[in-house]
Amino acid sequence: MTVARTRRARSREMIPEYLLSEHQLEEMYYYMLLARRLSERMIALNRQGRAAFVIAGAGQEAAQVGAAMALQKGTDYLAPYYRDLGMNLVLGMTAREAMLNLLAKRDDPNSFGRQMPSHWGNTDRKIVTQSSVVTTQLLHAAGIGLAAKMRKDPIVVLTCCGEGSTSRGDFHEALNFAAIHRLPVIFYVQNNGFAITERSEKEMPVENVADRARAYGIQSAVVDGMDCVAVYQTVRPAVDQARRGAGPYLIEAKCYRLWPHSSDDDDSRYRTKKELEEWAKKDPVVVFRQRVENDGIFPREDLDEIEHRADEEIREAVQWSLMQPDPQPEDALGFVYKEL
């Protein structure tokens, strides 16, 4: 049941205080909302016993949507990490596909039920298949960057990780390699404050991951990852610059993990309700809506309509995906080796 409604065409003219158009701002809100509401629905399905595992990016929607919108869809590569639902949605993943992935259905285009949920990958969309191991993908991004540079293809690779994983060797090796060869790679660190239970002071002796970039001769920036507009305005120039051959860039988006690490985690062991309440006030999806509404970019009913549209898409996707076929046991076999 869809509500028939004529949507006003959004202007593509730039709004000075945002340096973005109405069209872009609507997209931002839509994708942030879609990511959040999908994740909420996933948790509900987990609690109902219909989805074995959920790992989400609540609190990181602005960081993800703003950065992904700075890429050229279908041209640029994304080497993601497991919280990047928002990035995938911007780059073309549908709500249906997200649900197929959650439920490990036979036709999930990410891994066809072969990996845990949120282990992304879609060759057509230039989203690089990922594992559960953290920061290995940063070296893959460097390799894609090297290949593109050798072929003189004007593409950019954006690769993501959390701050916790920046202690691993592959993080440092990838920064080093990309810097030596001035590769078109954006290292995008989503600092959500937690590596499962550990705070960053147990992970690194410096305040910012971005500070580490200097040692590799890489330009870096810290951005408020709760502000989608600021994220876009920081990532976009870095992407443009990398495309022109200026080399890699490290951007650290400071955000906050609003939910436990995963559906299996109990965060009351390591953080207080009060802390959560403080951060909930900065919820990037809520704050964005308030801002565009207060600034008179969109009237309330338009924003309600966007929410309604996202909810309808999700409702339909859930119903549809639950009826999709599961993999057969023997689907475990095959494709161990690629045959051409």
Added chain:
Amino acid sequence: MAEITVIEAIRSSLEEEMALDDRIFILGEDVEAGGVFRATEGLRTKYPGRVIDSPLAESSIIGVSIGAAHYGLRPVAEIQFADFIHAGFDQLCSEASRWSYRTRGGAYLPMVVRTPWGGGVHGGQHHSQSIEAYYTHLPGIKVVAPSFPADYRSLLKAAIADPNPVLFLEHKRTYRLVRQDVTTGPAETVIGRSRISRKGSDLTIYAYGLMMHESLAAAEALAAEDIDCTVVDLLTLQPLDVETVLEAAKATGKALIVHEDTLTGGFGGEIAALIAEHAFEYLDAPVRRLCAPDIPAMPYHPNMEHFFMPDREKIAAAARELAAY
């Protein structure tokens, strides 16, 4: 092309393939200057920009190769000594081996990792290792270990053409020791096939790398004693040519597996298990393994190095015992 060494077989194959396909490039430590074993000598000048020195970081070499292969290039990575590949194990195990599997073939990695392995060069614990067993345990990776120059040529070319990650093991002791006229050498080899290099009726010896040469020498010596050996050159360890392995065991009823890797968990166990499982009724003797002793790695002093490694005398002794069983 007259008689060439193993290293020349490798170098010439790289040179020829790079001429045919501009997606092929080389990444590794010191490769621009030709590499420490001279496998890439002259290639940088001939193919500018396609022979790339890497930082001294094995995970980088393999991880970057994965990315480049995913993009559509054909990286041939060099790990300077197999002993140092362990730092890149995660990239091969957690990533490369599963790339095709986890995407149902939607993404794949046409990449080769070449690396010198094996002992007999006074390389001590960290320049002598056999690493094959770690990687034969990773379906998704192909593991190739030739012995003769002609096979090095055809298998390296096949590895480059293969759409899957191939670990190409080069026995460093044989680099300049073994020569072969590759114009009249054996027919072209493909990945996944073993070869019965010598046919005899008394027992079957299985080997690869340097041990293949030692096994052939032992078989020659034993022939003078009227012990007639079949010798199987395994060539590819993963995926293994099970058919040839079993056929050779059934024909003689006695199997001797030789490798310079340590005994427990070594690749010989897989051959022994296959024979026990599928050729039991053909056997006239227990399957015998001749391998290095279970110590962490090859010791440096020549006395201990010789003690560690199987050789033609030890192989002949084991074969005599087995023949007499």
